[in-house]
Amino acid sequence: MTETHPWRRYVAIGDSFTEGMSDADPRTEGRYVGWADRLAAELSTQVPDGEFHYANLAVRGRKLADVIGPQLDAALAVSPDLVSVVGGGNDILRPRVDLDEVAGSLEEAVATIRATGADVLMATPADPADAGLLSSLRSRHAVHTANVHSIAQRQGAHVLDLWGLRALRDWRLWATDRIHLSTEGHRRVAQAALTALAQPVSDPEWRTPLAAAPPVPRREQAVETARWARSYAAPWVHRRLTGRSSGDSVTAKIAEPTPFGPQDLPDA
Template identity: 40%
Template sequence: MSTFSIPGPARTPSAARTPAPHPWNRFVALGDSFTEGYGDPEPRSPGGVRGWADRVAEELSLGHRDFAYANLAVRGLLLQQIVDDQVGPALELKPDLVTLSAGGNDLVFRGSDPDKLAEKLDPVIGLLSATGATVVLFTGPDWGNTPVFNRIRGRVAIFNENLRTIAARHDGVVADLWSLRQLTGQQMWDPDRLHFSPLGHHTIAAMVLETLNVPHTLQPLQPKVLPTGSWRQARSSDLVWARDYLFPWVLRRVRQRPTGPGLKAKRPEPGPVFGPGMPHGPLPAGPDR
C-alpha cells in the first residue's frame, strides 16, 4: 500500500500562484488512445498529440526540477494488451505515480463482460500498488442518451463500480469521469464522438489534479476558442458521423488488426516536462531510481 500523505484540499486555480509541493517525482501513464491524448492534436508534443496526461504532467512539474514523466499508452489496445505490453515496462521505470485507464475498447467494441474485465485488472492494480506508487484509475464517462453508446451505458456503470472496489482494495485513487458532468457538453468531444477534444482533455486534467489534491494553474474553458453548437444540432448529422467515424472504427476492431508498426508509446522513457515554468535543460543528478 502507498504510505504517502496527499497534501491538503486543493485551492481555486490561479495562474499567478505557485503550485504547492506534492510527493511525486516520476509519473508513468498507461492506457489506450484516451491516455495517449488522441483528440488533442499538438505538433510540438511527442507523437503529435498532447492530452490530459501531458497536461497533468506539466502542472506536476511546476516547482519540481527532478520531476519526470513517461507515457506508454498506445491507441486501440484492449485491456489485456495494455497489461501485457505496458505494466512490465512501467514497473521497470520505478514510478511513484501511475495512472491506468483500460477496458474502454473492450466494452465499446467487444461487448466484454465488465465483471471479467475487472477480474483481469484487479491483480494488476495490486501489483502496481505493492510498489508503493500512487495508482490512479479512471471510471468510464457517462454517454447518457448519446447515439449508439447509450446501449453500453449499463456495462460501463457496472465496470465503474468494479473499479471503485478494486481501488478501495488496493489503496488506489479514482478519477471519476462518470460524475464529471462537464463532459456532457458537445464541445468536450472530438468530432468522432469517441475521443475527447482539447477542451475535454483540459477539463479532465484539472479533475485529475483536484482528485490528487494538487493545486494547479488550469483555468476552466480556456484551451482554445470553441465552436458553437449543441447535441441536438449534432444529431442532425448522425448518419454522416456513423459513416465517416463509427463504422470504419468498428470494422477495424472487428477485423482485429494488430497495432501498426508505427504505433509506439510517445514517451517510453521518463524525462523532464518542458512546460510552463520548467527549465529547458537536463534533470539534475539525483538518487538512483
C-alpha cells in the same frame, strides 16, 4: 519551491484516452498531447526543476491485456512512484465482454503496482447518457465505474471520476469522432486528475459546464449522425472485422521517463 506532492517519476499507461487523442499537437503531425501530459506538466511545477520525469506508454486501440501486460511491465521496469492505469474501454466496446473479468484483471494490476510502493491513479468512463448511439453502453460503463471505485477503495488508489464530471456530457468537449476528448476536454480532465490526487488546480472553473448552446434542428442532427457513421463508426467496425487496430503501427510517444514541464506543452 514548496513541495506539495511526493511524486518525481510518473508513468501513464493505457489506450487512446491516455495517449491523448484528439488533443492534437500542432508541432508534430500525428502526435497528441492529452490529459496525462497536461497532468504531468502541472505536477512538475511543484517540484524542483529537473527532478520530475514523465513517460507515456499508452497507445490507441490497446485492450486491457496489453495495458496491464507489456505496458505495465515496461512501466514497472523504470521504478515509477506514480502510475496512471486506465484500460478496459476498448474491451467494453466489443459485442461481448465479461466485466467481472475486466475488473479482476485490473485489480490484479493495481495491486501489483501498489506492492512496489507506487501510487496509482485510475479513471472511470464518462457517462454516455447523452451520447446518442453510444448511450447503449451506459449500463456497461456504470458497472465498470462501480468496479473502479471498489478496486480503488480496496487497493488504496486514486480515482479520476469522469462519470461524475457533468461538463463532459456536452459534445463540445469531444472530438468529431464522438469517442475522444477535444483539447478543452483533455484540459478539464487534467484538472480533474489533479483533484483526484488532492493537488491544487490551476483552473477553479474546470467543473463548470459551457454556456448553453443553441438548439440544433433534428434534420441537422440526423445529417451529422449519418456523417459520423460513415466517417468513424464504419471504419471502426471494418477494423474489428479484419482484426486490425488503429494503433497497429503506433509506438509509445514518450517511451522513457523524461524531464517534463509546462514548456513541453504546445500552448506553453
